[in-house]
Amino acid sequence: MKQLETYLSGKTRFLLLLLSFVFVSMESFAFQPSDIKFVEYKGEVVNARNGKPISSAYLALNNSNISTITNADGQFSLKVPEDLTDATVTVSVLGFQSKTLPLDYFKSSNTVIELEETVQELTEVSLYKATNPNLLVKEMLSKKDENYLTDQSLMTSFYRETIKKGWNNVSLSEAVVKISKSPYNSPKRDLVSLYKARKSTDYDRLDTLALKLRGGPFNTLYLDMMKYTEYVLRPEMIDSYKFEFDDPTKINDRYTYVVNFEESDKSDPWYYGKLFIDAETSTLVKADYSLNVDDRDAAAAMFVKKKPNGAKVYPTELNYQVDYAQDNGKWHYAYGKAQMDYVVNWKRKIFNSKYKINSEMVVTDYQEYVSDDWKKSADLIRPNIVMVDDVSGFYDSDFWGSNNIIEPEKSIQNAIDKIKRKIEE
Template identity: 65%
Template structure:
């Protein structure tokens, strides 16, 4: 029988010890190298007819789950891992014909012109639905057929901007991980923050009320397919009025446009538009508002805490949600909530007006079955107030290979101001 002598045993232990010491270093180096194995592509999406920028256009990489959207100036940055190339990039927006472009196109060009859909949509040949209410009810009953029913782990970019009138007074950005529960369960989605940065000018942000409703859940709860208890509750469909608007196209799909409005006006009520795919009866987009003319009721709903000597109430609430498709199944893709508040002070002549803009875009996702994820992740509360951490604004490589929404000019100016203030310190 072959045996180890004392020196052989010492050598094995030493080797194991060295591996123990060097493995974390190697893994870190590998991770750093792996994070750099991507290429960044920049572009701008405009209307071919008048050169106007197209905001919130979807930029997605075919045969993958990678996507992003354009900012208010129509600009985008898309980061693609080198192992995926060559690929085709799809650019689409409501009312325009989509475009498929090779990724290499963006090496020499940064301009994508989308052409407005001028095709006359025939209600006789394409659209068969006659009753808007019945169409919406069918859409809700076919969720299992049209949407992903697996639990998924999503990577998303979240941005929250608070403005006092036209001035940015708070900017928060984060890459978050979303443990997305199936829409046919009552279990809530879970969120952890992977990377985040924030800066707030508290001299200009003179109310704490706005901080309470912030965080990624503001955008996540807009998922009408998952959270029907907020809007379009199936058992309360008789409380809504429905009617057809002019049909349209999204990404070369024929789309019903259905107007909806709550009939009970005794409390703040919802109204807006649903965009439903004519072939599959899938909800692909929704744009809606909440009427908050009843200030007292709206205050009780949205303001949990306010500064002493003030009255705080929302004056406008706007929501938008988009869904994306892969392999015949749809999933939550983008959520945007814009909330405008007024703060009236007892001892001040002029009031303060704030706008909170929370938007989140899913940049990647995968099916996920590990039930231990929530125990290992640093989960955040739905009423999270993101901690102040401005270090990331100075780091040009802060986001690494994570896809984000390109900052628009006003936000970019705010970031540059933060950088200058940090240098002074």
């Protein structure tokens, strides 16, 4: 019982980071320039069979740590230093055969990359040896120290956070962040600094209510299930989950087990989803999961830290994704995404307000941690940060410089264009 109480306390502490409905407050952050010379390539990744765009496709520049990911429309932007003209790029995503292409295949715009769907042959399925999903998950957790980064590293990441009220974008936050990523075998927590950021919120559309998403980049960083096992897959709580095998698949041409999981105890909001485990090394390489919030009162108590009088606030849907990448035989956090839907009911209003909150972060580069010198100019942020409005970054079309970002999808680009028009008025 004590273990269960500790687990629930840890889950609650994590979830309370996520949301507060309160009036506006401010935090500050630093801006720093970047002057690296680079070449930018743009395009989209599509299904070779039907031409449909493929979201969350991972593009990695080989023999480097540079990478990016496609947006919801399958589009990408990849910035490469000028001296890496002879490089190759590997494109991979769940359910498709990976493809490696020379950099000269890419163009400054309208590059189209077609990926073939993965066809699983029976002879390939027979190569899978695991027969007990519980034991496989326990082995996955026991091999964390062996399979994941054991050296401290300094990662560069791009973070985006959007809030929609109904169909309208009401808030857009974007930032390049530096992450001091501690080893996976260390209890030491990661440090984060804002390197460059911009944010705009339309408070008129928020009905004088400021929705503050606490945590900023930490919301997606804490989705690193293998670093922060206490939030979802705490080893000593594994027996409180139900596991079963789903059909196997391939990720980046590697055979992968798919394990469905869900919590047995449903007295509180409970996790369920899929774990994608590398068949050769028993490494978690991807997870798609959700939190069941059918119990509105319990979910509101867990998620909503503050709210105005006369309002009832509760989440209706929460979905998460985390992806890992491999380098020199070691895996590390590469991408995290959280999608959260909320409803606000007001006492004296007939209609409620519905909010959709999306946050995502992709690691675009990383290097070996050499010293603490970076901290001298870094603006370290706290896990409960609330990013402040600063529209100055929307003036500059080259605001991000050489930093790789997630290409804005159509609705986000429309929001950026609208912000620019307001600035010019």
